[in-house]
Amino acid sequence: MKSRFKKIWITSSISSLAFITPFVVTSCSDLPKGDISKQEQTTALESEAAKITILDSWLTTTYTALYTTNIKPNSSDLDKEKITNSFRYYLDYLKWPESETGKLVGSETTVSFAIDENLLSNEEKNKFVKNIEEAYKFYVSFMSIVQSSSSEGSDSNSSIQPKVYFQIKATEWKKNKYNVWAPIESDTGKSLTITDFNPSLSYTGCSEDGNLIKDDFKILMSTRGTLVYQNVMKLLLSEMYFLHATEDQIKNGTNFNKMTKNPSSVNYINTMSFVDHSTSEISKFNTFLLKKYMVEKSPTFKWSYSSDDYTTSVSTSGLVSTINQFNNLSTTLDTKLSNTIVPNSNEIGAINNLSNLEAYNKFEINSESSSETELTEDLANDIDSIKLFGSSKIGLLDTKTNKLFTFSEFEAIKGAIDHNSKNSNKLSLPSINVKEESKNKNSYSLLIGDLKVAWNDVTVEPTNNNEFKNESNGIIQTLIINSIGYKPSETNTQKVTISFTYKYKINAEAEKSFDYSFVLENWSQKEQDQNNILSKGYLFSGDPNKVGIEIFDTSDGSIKPKGVTYYLRALPIFEKFADNGQIYIGKNWYMRGQFTFKNTPWNTEEEQRKLIYFFLLSDSSLFNSIKDFYLFNNFNVEGDVSELTSQISSLGLSKKTNDDRKNAGII
Structure with missing residues (x-):
């Protein structure tokens, strides 16, 4: 082979394994041997086999070097190089070097490296x-x-x-x-x-x-x-990106600096909500990129059901035929669907209704923020709505209101409707409004004590801080106020969301409950008239028949589910800071806090890893973001393929320059 060809490969800064001819991935008999002309060389480099070789080499080199740095951050550069070469050797031969010297063999070059058995433990x-x-x-x-x-x-x-x-x-x-x-x-x-x-x-x-x-x-x-090797390496690199990116890499390789230039801006507040403020300085950025991706993409797992019951699949589904197959794709056995229907409550019994699940439909990534008319919906995916309503809650979707109800909530609503159709002593959610003396307060400062809760026009005072009870004729009804959330708006018509849990217990029956939220609308904030009360006070007058009614079909006198959709929304949970999490920016107040994986199905690294793998295989644009992340960081072992042909360079593996950073708005 001509020396020019060798020089091109050497100066590409790709792993020494790239010296292995790219032709090994296809039929060797179809490609030229020995000395080749410039035209033959160009043709070879433009081949699909060459592209596969280049990308494989870049993936291997980048991953092994990152992995070594991750497990041996304090080792010398020489030791890191030896360990990295050991990892590369394993990836190419699927075994560890058997002698004291490992050999990486290329078309004309043999690269030997010393193996120090003490550098890597068997573990x-x-x-x-x-x-x-x-x-x-x-x-x-x-x-x-x-x-x-x-x-x-x-x-x-x-x-x-x-x-x-x-x-x-x-x-x-x-x-x-x-x-x-x-x-x-x-x-x-x-x-x-x-x-x-x-x-x-x-x-x-x-x-x-x-x-x-x-x-x-x-x-x-x-x-x-x-391409199995290539895709497996992409999975491993995506895990490294989401779980092991350092704070310096995050700040240099994303738009972090651009978003946090002004500590008093909304962008700063929202970006810093992905930082784990409860951990040490070393680990607080560990899941930053994963939380940011999940909130901004708002991914969901989705099933659909036919009209007769929710164990029969619709004709368009069937890609996953059992619960175990879903669990294998999204969660570990420790967080299987049976105990993750609602991360914060015991829902294990509800899984009995899903024992024959055969209706997995698809994994979705939402790309558009919700409109102003959708701000109260469970599936709204702008960041302020997610702060108010977002969680990893799984549920049946009421397609009219886009609210999610878990299967146990589904049964609770069904039970309430069934009870009310047969008894004069009906269940009734209380009305919720703002007390007259509190109606001139700013919306962001509303507290539970400012609310008026009444059953059948009889006002009930709170017990145990946020609970309201009503007992009569053997029925105990309880309202628990979970949160009063304020979402900024560019208009003078402000909205306050009140989220609550409603529970009821009929005689000796087991207690049932469901969650719900509604909006207090038309809150005036005209500065010149602080005494201006609600121009149109929104009164929540609850009725189980009007909560989730769209998920039932009662046309024949029975109560059964309509054709519904079942969602798992993959999101971290937002926790407000202890100071009530409010900051005034411009003309509005914004929530301050942090997104966390606590009390979600993805609280451990093992569970996060499977979720990450699912994202990469489901989101065709994700790998390019991961690749650019490392190239923008000028990671010192990336392959600079600028000297290869334009088609090879089109793989986009060239290191990013300072001008590239400026063009991307990073600096």
Whole structure:
């Protein structure tokens, strides 16, 4: 090979593994051997195989260097280089170097590096391998579920089996005669190739007992043309981005500085709400990027049900056929759907109604903020609405009001309606308004003591600070005020949201409850007239028949669910600061506090990792953001491919310059 070709690869600053010819990922017989002309060289570099090689190399180099820095932050640069080379060696050969010297072999170059066994413990090696295997298992499981056809014979009663992703791919890969990246063997010493990959009909990468099928893992991770390796590495890099980005990287690699230049601005307040103020200086930025992504994208998991009951799937669904499949994609066994219906309450019993769930529809990322008319809805996704209403609550969606009701709330409302249809002693939510003497207060300063709560025009005083009770004829009804939230508005018509829990207990029956929120509207804030009361005071007059009524069909005299949608909204919870979390900016007051994963299904790193993987595989634009994040940080091992052809450079792996930062508005 001409020296010019070698120089191009060397000066690209890509891992020494890039010296391995890109042609190994396709049929070697189709490509030129030995010395090649400039035209042949250009053609080779413009090939899809070359692009795969470049991106694989960048992913490997970037991830291993970041991983080393993460686990050995105080090591010398030389030791970090040795450890990083060990990790790279494993990723290429799926085994650790067996001698004191590891060798990375290229087309004309052999790079040797010393292996110091004391630099990495067996525990650290095992964790590295486990991370890769878990990402691989998730990817294979995700692709086999989501990419399976639900339109061609996926009905469980049909004799026609659905087309399965990996069965189709295996045929394609064998036809293309893909070669493995480096020689690999099974545990018994058999040489493995793509022809040894023979997936079953319902293939997930694991055996029936849940263990990884090691031979398949070695084949798919070593046959780079299949892109399994590339996608697994993207998952691992996304985890590094969301969970292990440092404070310096966050400030340099995103618009953090732009958003926080003015500490008294709304942008500053909203951006700093993603910082965990309760942790140490070292870890307070750990989940900053994950919380920011979740709030700004407002992702949801969604099911749909038919009109007869909520165990029957609608015709357009079926991509995930069991609760366990959903849990495998979104949560761990510790936070399976049965105990995460509402993170802050005990909802385990409600899962009985979902035992035959076969209606998973899709994962959605909302891209547009809610309009002014939607500010009180549970699915509103502008940041101020999320501060008021947002949480990871799962529920049935009332399509008219866009409010979410959990299955137990669904049963509570159904029970109240059923009781009222048969008894004269009816259940009735209290009316809620503002006391006359409090109507001239500023909306942001309303407290529970300013509210007037009445059952059938009989005012009830609070007990236990925020509880109001009404007892009569064996029925105990309780109203609990959860929050009084103020959302800024550009108009003079201000809105105050009151969120509450309503509970009722009929004789010896078990207590039932549901949450609800409503808005006090038309609050005057004219500075020249401080005594101006509500021009149109909004009175909440509750009736179980009018709460969530759109999710029921009572046309035939029975009470059954309509065709409803069931959501899990993946959001952190917003906690106000202890000082009531208010700050005055411009003409409005804004809430101050922090988003947290406490009391959500994603409170541990393991649960967050699966959520991150789901995001990357569901959001086609996410990887580019992650890639640019590291390039804007000028991470010192990124591949600068500017000297390669324009098509290779189009992969966008060139380091970002100071001008790039200015153009992106970062500085």
